Amino acid sequence: MTTVQTTVPPPTAAVRPKTVARAGLYGVLALNVVVVTVFFIQAGFASNALIVLGRLAGLYGALLMAFQLLLVARLPWFDRRIGMDRLTSWHRWVGFGLLFTLLGHAVFITFGYAQSSSMDPVNQLVDLGQTVEGVFRAIVALGLILVIGGVSARFARRRLAYETWHFIHLYTYVAVVLAFTHQVAAGTTFTASSAATTYWYVLWGVALGAVLLGRVVLPLWRNTRHQLRVSAVVPESDTVVSVHITGRDLDRLPARAGQFFLWRFLTKDRWWQANPFSLSAAPDGRSLRLTAKTAGDGTAALRHLKVGTRVFAEGPYGAFTAMHRTRPEAVLIAGGVGVTPIRALLEEVHGHAVVIYRVGSDRDAVLYEELRELAHAKGAELHLVSGPVSPDKLAPAELARLVPDIGDRDVFLCGPPPMMNAVLGSLRELGVPKPQIHFERFSLAG
Known part of the structure; x- marks a missing residue:
């Protein structure tokens, strides 16, 4: 039987939650741009204009990289207000901005030092990589970001399986670590003052901490707490199946109608694969239900799930509420x-x-x-x-x-x-x- 909730509707908010969240993100980014610019000016300028532009581009690239991490951290407060599809779209466009910013950093720095030393740009880049601590790591990081940017372009993305694209994308975290160690070793603005050093450590700590919290700690904590299991598998048609899921303390799971989870059914052949499915019934505090259409081996296998199968669910996600x-x-x-x-x-x-x-x-x-x-x-x-x-x-x-x-x-x-x-x-x-x-x-x- 279908149940009908009878809770009193909340009053319509005068300010849209999405507007508040967007303003918050834009405000955080704008404030940090100002702070980075101030620290850059306080550190003093190099005599070569190209080196000045290269250093500034590098600082803004580091800031955009940290902002990228915040966009994909899957923090519930932002996700419920903005929606993961829009956050993913922003992540994509910020990523291309990051790519061009870091390319500008590399080109301006290389040509700037080449102008001062009378070396050609290629030899100058090799010399910097061999003699300046952290530069070789930065070159590797830029190479990884170029590869990731290439596979994220639409023509390439359409030709890659999601799992392949996702695996390549994980190298972003390697690039982040390499870029940070380069900044620590070679960044004059990073070491210009104790305030600048503290700022950059806090910025990167918050960005990486947000990813750790949203994508590791919170999913592990929720799944440990709720102990989700398959309670029933109901075919709805020849190509559609519903999976009912129960667990502990589901009344404390902050899910709403319209949201989705990333579901992992912990069987021998499918434990590694996560599929995004929406809830097909409003959460009632006792059970969850997803309904999926057969679109490949993963969804076809849902029909054969056994009652009692353990489930690892990431979420709830989405602003479609x-x-x-x-x-x-x-x-x-x-x-x-x-x-x-x-x-x-x-x-x-x-x-x-x-x-x-x-x-x-x-x-x-x-x-x-x-x-x-x-x-x-x-x-x-x-x-x-x-x-x-x-x-x-x-x-x-x-x-x-x-x-x-x-x-x-x-x-x-x-x-x-x-x-x-x-x-x-x-x-x-x-x-x-x-x-x-x-x-x-x-x-x-x-």
């Missing part, structure tokens, strides 16, 4: 298996809701009976929209017909990327304000 509501009424739009977080959200949202479920054919509508029962219990409207992709059945005119007051509602959207892009275009044409549109692309899955 009712926490970001701005209006008293909502529209929930799902496409295909994207219905899983939408079905969970329907349990939690308050006020009148309209649910639109887009599928290729009626037989593809997994969890539809649950949706219908839940919609009836909550007084929500439910529209099953089926048929081929063309013509677009969620075009602006169709959406306006299904939900005439859509501009006055929050819109939660989840589905395949082409469908989501089309619906986002329709919402723009209908003039739905951007703060009322909530979606997450779950880009962590690669």
Whole structure:
């Protein structure tokens, strides 16, 4: 049976949580840019303008590298407010900024010293690597970052398996350590004053500590505390299966409808593989449920999980929750298996809701009976929209017909990327304000 939560809805916040979190991140970065610039000026300038530019580029590169670590630390406070897909996107663009900044550092420094010594740039770089402590480590770090930047480009990323890309990306941490030791050994600004030295140690300590906390300590602590296990495996269709999970003290797990976990099922052949799946039912403090569509060997193996299998879950992650509501009424739009977080959200949202479920054919509508029962219990409207992709059945005119007051509602959207892009275009044409549109692309899955 579907249960309906009856908690009193929280008041709509005057300031959006996402705005607060973004302002916090931007503010932290801007403040550190100012601090780094001040320390750089206090350290004095070299006589060669190229060396000055190279040192400044190197300092900003070190700052961006630390900021990169913060973006991927998976800290719950930021993740719940911004969303891992957006943090991942920012990480990507900051990464390219870091790449060009460090390249600029290497080029300016090499040509600057070559100008002073009358050596050619190649021999000057070799000489620096052989005679200046920490420079060779910096060259290795830059090489690693170039490789990582190359495999992160879209044309390369599409051709790599997620596990391969992720393994290569782990070398970022090696590059971070090498770059830091280079800064300690050769950075004049680092050693210019005790205040500058303390600042850089604190900066790197906070960045690396955030990664350790968010990606190691917190997952280990939560899984030790909750002891998750598979309690049931329920086929929903020929290609879709639901996995029910129980554990200890689940009422203390800070999960919300719309969020996802990285699930590792600790079997002999799958313990090493983590898959991101959304909760397909709102957490009730007693159990969790995920629903997945077969898309490869990993998801196909879910059907064969045995009751009692231990589960290691990282999360909850994601900002696709009712926490970001701005209006008293909502529209929930799902496409295909994207219905899983939408079905969970329907349990939690308050006020009148309209649910639109887009599928290729009626037989593809997994969890539809649950949706219908839940919609009836909550007084929500439910529209099953089926048929081929063309013509677009969620075009602006169709959406306006299904939900005439859509501009006055929050819109939660989840589905395949082409469908989501089309619906986002329709919402723009209908003039739905951007703060009322909530979606997450779950880009962590690669």
